[in-house]
Amino acid sequence: MxxxxxxxxxxxxxxLALFANVTMxxxxxxxxxxxxxxxxQLQKDTKIATKLPLNDADWREVRLxxxxxxEFSFDKTKEGATGYLDGGVAWYQKHFSIPKxxxxxxxxxxxxxxxxNAKFWLNGKLLGENPYGYSPTYFDLTPFLxxxxxxxxxxxxxxxxxxxxxxxxxGSGIYRNVKLITTNKLHIPVWGTFVTTPEVSxxxxxxxxxxxxxxxxxASNTFELATKIIDEKGAVVAQQNNSLKIKGNTNTEFTQLxxxxxxxxxxxxTPTRYKAIxxxxxxxxxxxxxxxxxxxxxxEFKAGEGFxxxxxxxxxxxxxIHHDGGLVGAAVPEGVxxxxxxxxKECGVNAIRTSHNPFSExxxxxxxxxxxxxxxxxxxxxxxxxDKRQNYHDRxxxxxxxxxxxxxxxxxxxxxxxxxxxxxxxxxxxxxxIGNEIEWTYLHxxxxxxxxxxxxxxxxxxxxxxxxxxxxxxxxxxxxDGWDKGKYILTETAQRLNKWVKELDxxxxxxxxxxxxxxxxxxxxxxxxxIAGYSYRNVIIPWAQKHFPTKQxxxxxxPGTWDDWKQVLENQGVFSMFMWTGIDYxxxxxxxxxxxxxxxxxxxxxxxxxxxxxxxxxxWVNTPNIAIGTTLVKDSxxxxxxxxxxxxxxxxxxxxxxNSRANFHWNYSPGEMVIVEVSSNLAQVELFLNGRSLGxxxxxxxxxxxxxxxxxxxxxxxxxxxxxxxxxxxxxLKTTSxxxxxxxxxxxxQLKADGYDVAHVIAQLVDKDGNEVTTSEAKLxxxxxxxxxxxxxxxxxxKSIQDYQTNTVETHNGHALLLIQxxxxxxxxxxxxxxxxxxxxxxxxxxx
Numbered sequence: 001m002x003x004x005x006x007x008x009x010x011x012x013x014x015x016l017a018l019f020a021n022v023t024m025x026x027x028x029x030x031x032x033x034x035x036x037x038x039x040x041q042l043q044k045d046t047k048i049a050t051k052l053p054l055n056d057a058d059w060r061e062v063r064l065x066x067x068x069x070x071e072f073s074f075d076k077t078k079e080g081a082t083g084y085l086d087g088g089v090a091w092y093q094k095h096f097s098i099p100k101x102x103x104x105x106x107x108x109x110x111x112x113x114x115x116x117n118a119k120f121w122l123n124g125k126l127l128g129e130n131p132y133g134y135s136p137t138y139f140d141l142t143p144f145l146x147x148x149x150x151x152x153x154x155x156x157x158x159x160x161x162x163x164x165x166x167x168x169x170x171g172s173g174i175y176r177n178v179k180l181i182t183t184n185k186l187h188i189p190v191w192g193t194f195v196t197t198p199e200v201s202x203x204x205x206x207x208x209x210x211x212x213x214x215x216x217x218x219a220s221n222t223f224e225l226a227t228k229i230i231d232e233k234g235a236v237v238a239q240q241n242n243s244l245k246i247k248g249n250t251n252t253e254f255t256q257l258x259x260x261x262x263x264x265x266x267x268x269x270t271p272t273r274y275k276a277i278x279x280x281x282x283x284x285x286x287x288x289x290x291x292x293x294x295x296x297x298x299x300e301f302k303a304g305e306g307f308x309x310x311x312x313x314x315x316x317x318x319x320x321i322h323h324d325g326g327l328v329g330a331a332v333p334e335g336v337x338x339x340x341x342x343x344x345k346e347c348g349v350n351a352i353r354t355s356h357n358p359f360s361e362x363x364x365x366x367x368x369x370x371x372x373x374x375x376x377x378x379x380x381x382x383x384x385x386x387d388k389r390q391n392y393h394d395r396x397x398x399x400x401x402x403x404x405x406x407x408x409x410x411x412x413x414x415x416x417x418x419x420x421x422x423x424x425x426x427x428x429x430x431x432x433x434i435g436n437e438i439e440w441t442y443l444h445x446x447x448x449x450x451x452x453x454x455x456x457x458x459x460x461x462x463x464x465x466x467x468x469x470x471x472x473x474x475x476x477x478x479x480x481d482g483w484d485k486g487k488y489i490l491t492e493t494a495q496r497l498n499k500w501v502k503e504l505d506x507x508x509x510x511x512x513x514x515x516x517x518x519x520x521x522x523x524x525x526x527x528x529x530x531i532a533g534y535s536y537r538n539v540i541i542p543w544a545q546k547h548f549p550t551k552q553x554x555x556x557x558x559p560g561t562w563d564d565w566k567q568v569l570e571n572q573g574v575f576s577m578f579m580w581t582g583i584d585y586x587x588x589x590x591x592x593x594x595x596x597x598x599x600x601x602x603x604x605x606x607x608x609x610x611x612x613x614x615x616x617x618x619x620w621v622n623t624p625n626i627a628i629g630t631t632l633v634k635d636s637x638x639x640x641x642x643x644x645x646x647x648x649x650x651x652x653x654x655x656x657x658x659n660s661r662a663n664f665h666w667n668y669s670p671g672e673m674v675i676v677e678v679s680s681n682l683a684q685v686e687l688f689l690n691g692r693s694l695g696x697x698x699x700x701x702x703x704x705x706x707x708x709x710x711x712x713x714x715x716x717x718x719x720x721x722x723x724x725x726x727x728x729x730x731x732x733l734k735t736t737s738x739x740x741x742x743x744x745x746x747x748x749x750q751l752k753a754d755g756y757d758v759a760h761v762i763a764q765l766v767d768k769d770g771n772e773v774t775t776s777e778a779k780l781x782x783x784x785x786x787x788x789x790x791x792x793x794x795x796x797x798x799k800s801i802q803d804y805q806t807n808t809v810e811t812h813n814g815h816a817l818l819l820i821q822x823x824x825x826x827x828x829x830x831x832x833x834x835x836x837x838x839x840x841x842x843x844x845x846x847x848x
Contacts, residue, residue, distance in 0.1 A: 070329025087163025113176030169586030171330025266295025295427025319582025348620025629662025786829030
């Protein structure tokens with residue numbers, strides 16, 4: 001009897017292993033990494049060759065994702081809008097063969113992002129185009145594949161000659177991943193599933209899966225649709241099997257329902273994910289398999305109450321970011337995003353706004369994994385263009401600034417549809433933002449407000465930013481109704497966009513970033529979306545809640561101050577702030593040479609922490625925190641009171657932590673008057689200089705939650721202490737001497753030999769006592785040996801215009817970054833750095 005049970009058990013385990021193997025093989029057969037072995041060539045003009053494919057024998061070999069703009073040197077004659085980096089025109093080509101075993105199958109190519117105005121061919125046959133560089137697109141290659149087994153050639157023409165077509169750095173080229181997808185003629189199409197969790201509790205969750213099935217056979221087909229819900233440990237927690245029939249040459253959607261007992265919910269602390277593995281079988285043979293990762297979670301947005309995640313009131317501690325990653329431009333390796341998102345999570349960030357366009361699928365996968373809430377933004381322009389050199393409406397009609405508005409009427413619905421189909425299964429995505437500060441482009445909105453009075457000077461806002469609305473809602477509505485609105489009506493466009501979103505996904509709310517909300521509330525624009533998100537208009541939140549009590553309002557963009565966070569804490573129903581901006585990004589630097597980008601709050605271009613990281617950690621993380629920054633009184637908005645010795649604000653402006661951009665050092669000239677700034681979430685902080693107390697400051701006397709002391713500089717050690725006896729926290733800054741050494745560290749000592757994995761190698765100047773020196777600089781030269789790719793170097797400084805793709809860099813704040821990437825072979829890599837008069841350790845990294 002026991003022997004019989006053991007035999008059956010072994011047979012069962014073998015069947016499970018066989019199923020797992022079939023699952024893995026089927027998935028591998030469906031999707032293939034198509035990033036390697038491409039050819040690339042810049043083109044001098046915008047002409048498209050008439051005879052394709054092109055002879056690419058002498059073209060450069062590249063691995064995708066690839067951004068050619070970041071390879072250029074910064075050029076003062078170019079536009080600051082895109083970080084003084086050029087665009088251009090280029091060709092990509094890839095030669096590939098299809099195995100004989102795939103004869104008779106469907107073959108697709110999927111591009112996650114190509115910037116921009118891209119056209120695609122296979123073997124000289126036009127597949128199609130995609131003008132918008134931020135939307136994914138795919139094409140059916142099947143009709144144009146060679147029939148005799150000879151190689152195929154995919155050709156991609158990218159025209160970014162209008163290189164200042166964004167207000168920020170976009171990058172140029174095939175800058176996101178590419179996949180080749182091979183399926184049976186009976187298959188699940190690309191983005192062919194939609195999973196939702198309409199009922200969620202701790203005891204039970206209802207999971208609904210909609211599956212599209214395409215039958216490209218001419219005859220009807222009977223098939224089995226089987227789905228297993230798999231948890232993170234690989235256990236099957238629910239399953240369903242349906243016998244179905246589909247007509248020939250049709251595409252039909254089927255629905256499956258599942259009950260998951262005791263589900264592990266996806267949230268920001270424990271972002272648990274499941275997989276729905278869907279298998280199509282015909283005549284007893286698996287013909288296709290599709291995996292849908294998802295999370296079981298419940299989201300609710302309530303006017304006057306806020307945002308609830310799995311029934312728990314939750315604040316969105318958010319940042320706005322752009323999609324570039326510093327020295328890698330727009331072709332950002334996953335490891336670069338992982339390091340940055342990890343640092344953001346550590347200081348309390350739990351929400352990200354993708355400004356002002358869809359990000360990559362890879363980025364959203366990380367947000368799913370790490371527990372970030374995402375406001376997925378679609379467009380920066382609708383019917384009318386903005387001024388790419390600054391903002392507002394279009395004030396320059398030159399060729400290089402012609403942007404997406406040229407394509408919106410024709411392509412808007414298609415770009416939105418493809419983006420939502422790709423992104424709607426991500427549990428991290430909790431809102432769709434249809435647009436950013438769109439009102440600027442409809443000029444009448446600003447004049448209706450009453451603050452803009454001179455139609456010949458539509459940038460003169462008067463005292464708009466700090467003021468309540470000039471008119472009542474009734475008067476604003478009357479002004480709006482009587483105004484000439486021009487060809488396009490913003491409300492009507494927004495209603496169309498909202499309708500398109502809801503047709504694809506009615507489980508998440510829509511929002512828009514409103515820059516003139518008092519007018520948008522009466523025009524109908526605010527009501528065209530579910531949630532009105534304000535941009536730099538905190539002052540009118542109480543006004544809006546009084547006059548429009550059923551409309552949920554919150555903050556979609558703000559400078560990132562204590563006042564912004566106070567609005568969330570003090571106004572019931574306001575659930576978010578998204579500071580501008582969490583990470584430094586290239587572009588929006590009009591006439592600011594050599595400043596090449598926007599100076600953010602938390603992390604710089606190289607991913608180094610700023611003082612804002614410490615400040616927001618003290619606001620957003622519920623553990624004791626303390627950190628010190630310093631700045632000269634003469635460079636601040638303060639003076640020293642002669643009687644008390646305390647600091648007095650000299651301006652009437654609101655105190656903002658980031659006004660000073662405090663330093664990380666205690667190195668000044670003897671006697672210089674220095675402001676010592678301490679960020680902490682504790683009620684009282686005491687400051688010491690060389691062991692001598694300089695007094696206690698209380699949170700009650702800190703309107704911006706920064707503890708400040710005026711201290712005549714004296715070399716030694718600053719120490720800040722807070723907390724109770726036995727549970728104190730403290731921070732120190734020490735006066736440093738001249739650097740004598742470079743300390744190399746890395747976040748990775750082992751890399752996968754996959755051609756993608758990256759290591760961040762940080763060089764930090766240190767003095768004889770091992771203290772980090774941030775007030776002296778050195779020119780560093782990195783020496784890298786081994787089978788590895790050097791992606792580039794950076795020092796994080798906004799005004800550094802050194803080339804990225806080199807091995808030499810001048811430090812800033814005493815440090816610099818080297819980024820290396822594995823190749824597809826094992827290797828032992830050594831990293832050394834040299835600088836005049838300085839010693840250094842070496843770093844060893846194993847690639848396997």
